[in-house]
Amino acid sequence: MNFIQYEQKDAVAVLTISREKALNALNSEVLTEMESTIDAIDLETVRCLIITGAGQKSFVAGADIGEMSTLSKADGEAFGKKGNDVFRKIETLPIPVIAAVNGFALGGGCELSMSCDIRLAAENAVFGQPETGLGITPGFGGTQRLARLIPVGKAKEMIYAGTKIKADEALALGLVNAVYSSEELLPAAEKLAGKIARNAPIAVRACKKAVNDGLEASMDEALVIEEKLFGSCFETEDQINGMKAFLAKEKPAPFVNR
Numbered sequence: 439m440n441f442i443q444y445e446q447k448d449a450v451a452v453l454t455i456s457r458e459k460a461l462n463a464l465n466s467e468v469l470t471e472m473e474s475t476i477d478a479i480d481l482e483t484v485r486c487l488i489i490t491g492a493g494q495k496s497f498v499a500g501a502d503i504g505e506m507s508t509l510s511k512a513d514g515e516a517f518g519k520k521g522n523d524v525f526r527k528i529e530t531l532p533i534p535v536i537a538a539v540n541g542f543a544l545g546g547g548c549e550l551s552m553s554c555d556i557r558l559a560a561e562n563a564v565f566g567q568p569e570t571g572l573g574i575t576p577g578f579g580g581t582q583r584l585a586r587l588i589p590v591g592k593a594k595e596m597i598y599a600g601t602k603i604k605a606d607e608a609l610a611l612g613l614v615n616a617v618y619s620s621e622e623l624l625p626a627a628e629k630l631a632g633k634i635a636r637n638a639p640i641a642v643r644a645c646k647k648a649v650n651d652g653l654e655a656s657m658d659e660a661l662v663i664e665e666k667l668f669g670s671c672f673e674t675e676d677q678i679n680g681m682k683a684f685l686a687k688e689k690p691a692p693f694v695n696r
Contacts, residue, residue, distance in 0.1 A: 449635035461499035485635035490538040498547030521578035525553035538627040549578040566602035638676040
């Protein structure tokens with residue numbers, strides 16, 4: 439891998455986009471390497487994934503404008519599909535994914551962060567979809583996810599006008615869960631990931647699927663989705679042992695993902 443670093447610490451993995459000289463911009467090679475890395479995650483041992491960018495200036499400053507500048511209509515559509523396919527893989531990955539946004543999250547970087555379950559930001563983080571200033575639309579899900587995560591009017595302002603927001607405003611809008619200093623960001627993400635990883639993996643994964651699938655369904659359909667996933671947790675070792683420990687007022691043994 440030239441541009442992706444991947445490290446697993448116990449049940450938590452960290453994927454770092456490492457193209458610091460280009461502010462971690464996404465080109466075809468970065469997207470291909472990211473997809474290969476995600477496909478290779480050992481879901482038996484990894485219970486939470488953190489995605490971040492190398493350095494402290496930029497999470498991902500956007501898609502690579504140098505590469506995009508010469509694309510035809512067909513090439514542009516194919517590039518958009520490539521990014522969407524990778525980000526959709528992240529969004530639907532069975533395990534939770536935390537974005538540790540360390541600096542610029544513009545264009546494809548904002549879109550990458552939004553494909554993650556939870557976003558934590560450094561104080562210097564900046565979010566935006568500045569594509570209209572380049573003569574294009576957001577192409578990796580920005581027009582769809584931003585309006586689902588923050589008030590629609592603000593999302594439209596950011597997309598139409600290319601308005602950027604800093605970490606404090608992103609927090610106020612609910613785009614990020616919390617804001618930390620640059621030094622505290624990754625440790626905070628690892629602490630949260632560790633807390634998630636200590637809970638029963640089958641239950642956590644069922645929760646992710648219930649939330650994601652339910653948001654795309656009517657309430658009646660969504661409740662059926664929840665009922666089935668709720669039921670699927672029963673008769674597992676983790677459910678039996680977890681409830682047994684609770685009733686005995688004991689600390690449960692580590693969950694085993696069975």
